[in-house]
Amino acid sequence: MEGLKGNAGAYTNEMRHDHLITSKQLSRGDIETVLDRAAEIDEDPSAVADRYADTLLGLLFFEPSTRTKMSFETAMKRLGGDVVDMGSVESSSVKKGETLADTVRVIEGYADALVLRHPKQGAAQMASEFVDVPLLNAGDGAGHHPTQTLLDLYTIRENAGLEDLTIGIMGDLKYGRTVHSLAHALTNFDVHQHFISPESLQLPREVVYDLHQEQDGTQIREHESLEEILPSLDVLYVTRIQRERFPDENEYQKVAGEYQIDTDTLEAASDELTIMHPLPRVDEIAPEIDETDHAAYFDQAHNGVPVRMALLDLLLGGDDGGVRDD
Amino acid sequence: MTENDDHQLRVSKIQNGTVIDHVRAGQALNVLAILGIDGSEGEEVSVGMNVPSDRFARKDIVKVEDRELSQDEVDVLSLIAPDATINIVREYDVVEKHRVDRPEVVEGVLSCPNAGCITTDDEPVTSRFEVLDDGVRCAYCGTIVREGIASLIDT
Ligand SMILES: [Zn+2]
Secondary structure, eight states: OHHHHHHGGGSSOTTTTOOBOOGGGOOHHHHHHHHHHHHHHHHOGGGGTTTTTTOEEEEEESSOOHHHHHHHHHHHHHTTOEEEEOOOGGGSGGGGTOOHHHHHHHHHTTOSEEEEEESSBTHHHHHHTTOSSOEEEEEETTSOOHHHHHHHHHHHHHHTOSSSEEEEEESOTTTOHHHHHHHHHHTTSSEEEEEEOOGGGOOOHHHHHHHHHHSOGGGEEEESOSTTTGGGOSEEEEOOOOGGGSSSHHHHHHHHHTTOBOTTGGGGSOTTOEEEOOSOOSSSBOGGGGGSTTBOHHHHHHTHHHHHHHHHHHHHOOTTOTTOOO | OHHHHHHHHTSOOOSSEEEEEEEETTOHHHHHHHTTOOSTTOOOEEEEEEEEOSSSSEEEEEEEETOOOOHHHHHHHTTTOTTOEEEEEETTEEEEEEEOOOOSEEESSBOOOOTTBGGGSSOSOOOEEEEETTEEEETTTOOEEOSOGGGGBOO
């Protein structure tokens, strides 16, 4: 693998054999490359159906996330490859006290690329320093979840476009890593971002600091109420407010109720408004909205497969793989 | 110059080694901690604390005999002693004098204060912090520390 790595510059696919740790590492060009590739695959999945027939993807999930894992597994299998799964932490050597650094070095020997989910922040960055095969971060604690970000961006582009976009991101902005990753990635585009949350669940100041570093401050706004900003939005990205963030049930009900949407809420919205949610939802989006043209959250979940196929294709890309179609 | 010499007399002159001057008052022991100097290797170390200074009301001075600090070591000091001057002494003469520069990255000196960070687990990993204009940032979890950096020094 080392040798191939040294040659990576010779190919037009610049992501080849890279790790994917955070959405911050992605340039606008990288993001567009992935989204374009995903669109091609979405259009004609059969073209890549056995491109990776001998390829194995190693799945290391140190905390349960059935959806993300299934999505990666589906993506690899639809590319003709297969997966090897570390299984649950309870049944593995980790339980016996093995370090993450050792675990990834062992599994690297079985697989052509690794997908890691881990409860500690920075776990993917550290693990990537110990392996030569591409490592994809599928969530590291309160840190990053870049493949979710890419499928979010793909969904936004399909529904509303990424140019001259006004997006509202609402709910638990403090703990939601999905939100942090997405907000970072959006600074690559001409986007106005409105963050809507109760005061206690605002974006961490560090994230705000970073966003201001990346983008003109007037494009980043924070609000406590959806009402004032809803009419101007092209996209509303809703996240769940979790009960455990509040001291008691009453407080939770009172606050969470303000950030739930139904068809009444949407009367003030544009007809073109696209509503997204990383799922699973509880009651923050009323089921009646599912049947409207606003709802994009199930498409968003399905988009995880072509986007992850595109990523795997770009990161694993053989000589004829990747973005080169000419 | 005579003023400076006067102050240096408060701590004994050294024959060969390094004098770290203009350290912010109260930071001398942190300077030693950052440099990993604890006297265990037999080096002669003298520390002056709260010495009157023109530049600050009070300053600390650290003198280490028979050791010339490298630029890397000196740069790390900038985190807690940004105004320090480094004097390399040979045969009682100052042969080199330089200011500290802020490094871009500091490795293995600080430990991350975020309990959720992978570097706080028992992993074979050296801490790494990116140096910002007004603090440091963990290269693994992204936590930014602006105040109390000295308390993160890994001793
Ligand atoms: Zn950290």
